[in-house]
Amino acid sequence: MSDAYSSGRPSSPGRDGMALLGRRTMLKGGSGAALLAGLQACAPAPAALVSAPPPTPREPGKRPLLHPMRGTLDQLIDVKCCIRPLRAAGPNLAAEIIGNALVVHNYGHGGSGWSLSWGSAEVAVGKALSVLPREIAVVGCGIIGLTTAVVAQRAGLRVTIYARDMIQRSRSFRASGSFTPDSRVALTEPAGPAFGDLWETMARLSWKTFRTYLGLPGNPVEFHDSYGLSDTPIEKRHYPPDPAITDSYATKGVPVQNSEFMHLSDRIKDIVPQAVDVPAEENPFALPYAQRSSQMHFNFASYAHTLLSEFFAGGGRFVNRDFHSPAEYGQLAEKVVINCTGYAARDLWRDRTIIPVRGQTGWLVPQPDANYGVRYKNVSMLSKGDGVVVQNNNPDIGEMLGVGDSMELPDRSGIEEGLRIMAPALVLKGA
Amino acid sequence: MKRTSLGLALGLGFLALAAAGAGAALAAAAQPAPRLLYSESQAAEGARVYGMRCAMCHGRQLEGTLETPALTGKFVANWAGRPVGDLYDYLGRAMPQFAPGSLPPEEDAKVIAYILKANGYRPGGAPLPADSAALGRIDLPAPGAP
Numbered sequence: 001m002s003d004a005y006s007s008g009r010p011s012s013p014g015r016d017g018m019a020l021l022g023r024r025t026m027l028k029g030g031s032g033a034a035l036l037a038g039l040q041a042c043a044p045a046p047a048a049l050v051s052a053p054p055p056t057p058r059e060p061g062k063r064p065l066l067h068p069m070r071g072t073l074d075q076l077i078d079v080k081c082c083i084r085p086l087r088a089a090g091p092n093l094a095a096e097i098i099g100n101a102l103v104v105h106n107y108g109h110g111g112s113g114w115s116l117s118w119g120s121a122e123v124a125v126g127k128a129l130s131v132l133p134r135e136i137a138v139v140g141c142g143i144i145g146l147t148t149a150v151v152a153q154r155a156g157l158r159v160t161i162y163a164r165d166m167i168q169r170s171r172s173f174r175a176s177g178s179f180t181p182d183s184r185v186a187l188t189e190p191a192g193p194a195f196g197d198l199w200e201t202m203a204r205l206s207w208k209t210f211r212t213y214l215g216l217p218g219n220p221v222e223f224h225d226s227y228g229l230s231d232t233p234i235e236k237r238h239y240p241p242d243p244a245i246t247d248s249y250a251t252k253g254v255p256v257q258n259s260e261f262m263h264l265s266d267r268i269k270d271i272v273p274q275a276v277d278v279p280a281e282e283n284p285f286a287l288p289y290a291q292r293s294s295q296m297h298f299n300f301a302s303y304a305h306t307l308l309s310e311f312f313a314g315g316g317r318f319v320n321r322d323f324h325s326p327a328e329y330g331q332l333a334e335k336v337v338i339n340c341t342g343y344a345a346r347d348l349w350r351d352r353t354i355i356p357v358r359g360q361t362g363w364l365v366p367q368p369d370a371n372y373g374v375r376y377k378n379v380s381m382l383s384k385g386d387g388v389v390v391q392n393n394n395p396d397i398g399e400m401l402g403v404g405d406s407m408e409l410p411d412r413s414g415i416e417e418g419l420r421i422m423a424p425a426l427v428l429k430g431a
Numbered sequence: 432m433k434r435t436s437l438g439l440a441l442g443l444g445f446l447a448l449a450a451a452g453a454g455a456a457l458a459a460a461a462q463p464a465p466r467l468l469y470s471e472s473q474a475a476e477g478a479r480v481y482g483m484r485c486a487m488c489h490g491r492q493l494e495g496t497l498e499t500p501a502l503t504g505k506f507v508a509n510w511a512g513r514p515v516g517d518l519y520d521y522l523g524r525a526m527p528q529f530a531p532g533s534l535p536p537e538e539d540a541k542v543i544a545y546i547l548k549a550n551g552y553r554p555g556g557a558p559l560p561a562d563s564a565a566l567g568r569i570d571l572p573a574p575g576a577p
């Protein structure tokens with residue numbers, strides 16, 4: 001089908017197309033890192049500051065006073081399921097000509113879309129700016145599209161977002177929402193060594209930009225302590241390649257073991273807090289072993305509100321529209337379009353290199369007083385503004401969990417099981 | 432391959448804002464428009480397939496959820512004014528999302544017949560063909576269009 005689809009790629013572009021094509025090689029080959037230079041976004045000064053809750057007092061040798069976290073079933077108010085758009089080679093940031101429009105892609109961020117949103121937008125907008133547009137279109141209004149639109153506005157462009165759903169109904173709102181920039185973002189072999197540098201630039205820029213949202217009204221971005229708890233001494237888990245497995249992404253088109261995933265977080269450990277052992281006398285939990293790290297997270301409702309407010313205040317326009325083929329991008333009034341359609345790009349752009357990775361989260365009634373996170377066995381809980389998020393992951397398969405699975409219906413029993421597993425870990429010492 | 436417009440792209444929910452342009456009307460007069468047809472029994476079979484393969488996500492009444500699109504209302508506005516073949520092809524390659532392309536073509540056509548019926552399109556004897564090219568020549572009218 002879709003004659004429209006194939007006819008959207010002209011063999012002989014018109015004059016505008018030619019002009020754009022002249023830049024095509026550069027855009028394709030251009031390193032994102034180079035384009036990032038000099039494009040630092042500057043956040044507007046906040047109108048009013050409210051103070052975040054005071055940090056938990058932490059004195060050496062003393063246990064911090066924690067408010068107990070409730071993990072009972074009666075608190076469960078939502079289970080959300082979502083698909084991570086994993087591309088083996090990393091996010092697609094290439095540019096191409098459709099009709100006489102330049103389309104810059106910005107999709108396929110796996111389990112790292114929130115975390116990489118600012119850096120990735122910087123790369124995509126940098127490519128769009130190279131043809132000197134005054135106005136651009138952004139297709140998609142998940143975390144990638146909305147951030148891209150704001151970055152484009154900050155670069156002085158007039159922006160229209162076209163999307164079938166605003167961020168609140170997008171897959172982005174079904175994430176868990178922590179700073180996890182190297183979660184299922186690429187596979188080592190197909191992405192190649194160059195991806196590491198691009199990733200690092202995007203991750204560092206994102207981290208710094210998120211920091212400009214700390215302490216703003218509604219706490220769109222926050223830090224909490226996150227405790228890893230255990231019955232036995234805690235050791236970092238490694239997933240060495242299994243020599244018995246001869247297949248790989250190269251033969252199967254999907255990763256077949258955990259060791260194929262690219263891990264890059266060590267590159268930014270100078271800025272991202274690492275886990276430290278909590279001495280027994282400082283461990284507030286009944287379980288004997290604990291590690292603590294400071295975790296940055298995003299409060300979806302407040303964060304989306306903050307970004308949308310900036311977008312509309314900056315004259316941004318939102319058009320509700322469903323695209324049926326890439327050719328329709330070429331028919332837009334704007335001749336530069338940034339494509340931020342996430343997992344949907346798999347069908348819309350026939351990008352079969354997008355691998356679905358299913359994941360789900362449970363949500364408990366918000367518990368602002370229990371302002372921390374807990375991880376125990378395969379389960380994690382984190383107290384956020386819009387609820388306490390619960391995840392029940394299988395530790396034995398690591399990042400392979402959900403790979404190839406595009407079933408997007410939530411399964412409540414998995415979350416219920418997670419809460420049962422977590423129950424002993426929520427008990428505080430002396431309780 | 433010429434398509435004939437039976438309705439207007441603006442099917443806003445069940446409100447037909449139909450006002451066929453003069454050009455389209457002339458074209459229609461020159462070449463009889465292929466009619467959008469499906470049969471009652473096809474729609475009934477479609478309801479059965481829908482119940483087994485689609486309802487788990489899109490809802491028993493096609494009502495959708497916050498996350499999964501409903502197959503009434505905005506859905507029709509979205510697909511009206513373009514070839515039914517687009518919808519048929521989309522179903523065939525992208526749905527059901529958990530096993531894309533797993534329904535035989537006849538079942539895709541049945542499901543579409545059911546969706547048409549649920550959206551107020553009247554049945555008309557012959558079944559909707561499981562044929563991408565044929566459906567590519569029929570535009571989906573706005574649901575309230577004559």
Ligand SMILES: Cc1cc2nc3c(=O)[nH]c(=O)nc-3n(C[C@H](O)[C@H](O)[C@H](O)COP(=O)(O)OP(=O)(O)OC[C@H]3O[C@@H](n4cnc5c(N)ncnc54)[C@H](O)[C@@H]3O)c2cc1C
Pocket residue numbers: 081082083084085106107108109110111112113114115116139140141142143144145162163164165166167170171172173174175176177178179180181321322323324340341342343344345348357358359360361
């Ligand atoms: C369980 C789970 C937990 C996660 N946790 C984290 C985390 O902690 N940290 C993190 O960084 N990432 C996390 N992720 C990953 C993150 O959710 C994704 O990387 C991110 O949401 C991708 O955003 P996006 O904007 O590209 O796509 P989407 O959110 O899917 O947005 C796509 C947009 O495009 C629009 N669109 C799509 N198709 C069309 C069309 N045909 N016509 C018009 N509009 C269209 C949609 O309406 C939407 O507005 C998690 C993912 C899952 C599943």
